[in-house]
Amino acid sequence: MILMDNIVREGSRVLREVAKEVDMPLSEEDLALLQDMLDYLKNSQDPEIAEKYDLRPGSGLAAPQVGVSKRMFAIHTTDEKDQLYSYGFINPKIVSHSIEETSLENGEGCLSVDREVEGEVPRYARVKLQADTLEGERVTLRLRGYLAIVVQHEMDHLNGIMFYDRIEGYAGPHKKEVPRTAL
Known part of the structure; x- marks a missing residue:
């Protein structure tokens, strides 16, 4: 079980x-x-489990955040329609995106960042993602709003x-300049 x-x-x-x-197929x-990683997210959103194990709630978790430099x-x-998206993605790629941008009103947070960081994080309003899943399926998903973020x-x-x-304008610790086209 992954913990904080x-x-x-x-x-x-x-x-x-x-x-x-x-490498595919995925190793054991x-x-x-x-x-x-997926189980951590589910557990972090369950109030009883989250409190018992002191888990911060998360909507997403990338392999580098658990020390593994792999594209998962x-x-x-x-x-927005309350449809659940629960996936483990392997070698994901954003194959297209909108010109329109969006951001979260209160900014973004991150399980790897133990402090509040104020500021608007510009993101594309819609993205099209292709990836392999935990179940061995190849999927193409059109995502918008919070899911796209x-x-x-x-x-x-x-x-x-x-x-x-x-x-x-953010110049805090660990800042790295990134061109907007980095996606």
């Missing part, structure tokens, strides 16, 4: 690396890790980018 102690914090080198593609080790991430959240946040982790790198 297993989450790598900002300043760690692995969070700034471009993660490596994952990679399969177990991705399932554990998990999401567990709902869309979560996916872009996790994709950034796979590319060594932290959410605050995208905040205009």
Whole structure:
């Protein structure tokens, strides 16, 4: 079971690396890790389990956040119609995106960042994601709003980018300049 102690914090080198593609079919080790990442998200959203194990709630978790520089991430959240999206993604790619941008009104947070960071994080309002899943399926998902933001946040982790790198004018610790076209 992944706990908060297993989450790598900002300043760690692995969070700034471009993660490596994952060989398919998935090894038993990679399969177990991705399932554990998804289970963390589910557990973190269950009030009883989260309190018992002191888990911070999360909607997404990327492999670099648990110290593994591989192109995998998990999401567990709902869309604006309350439809659940619970996936483990392998070698995900954003294949297209809208021109229109959006952001979360109160900014973004991150399990790897133990402090509040104020500022608007510009994201594409809609993205089209292609990836393999834990179940061995190849999926193409059109995502919008919060789901699109979560996916872009996790994709950034796979590319060594932290959410605050995208905040205009932010000059805090560990800041790295990132061109907007980095997605």
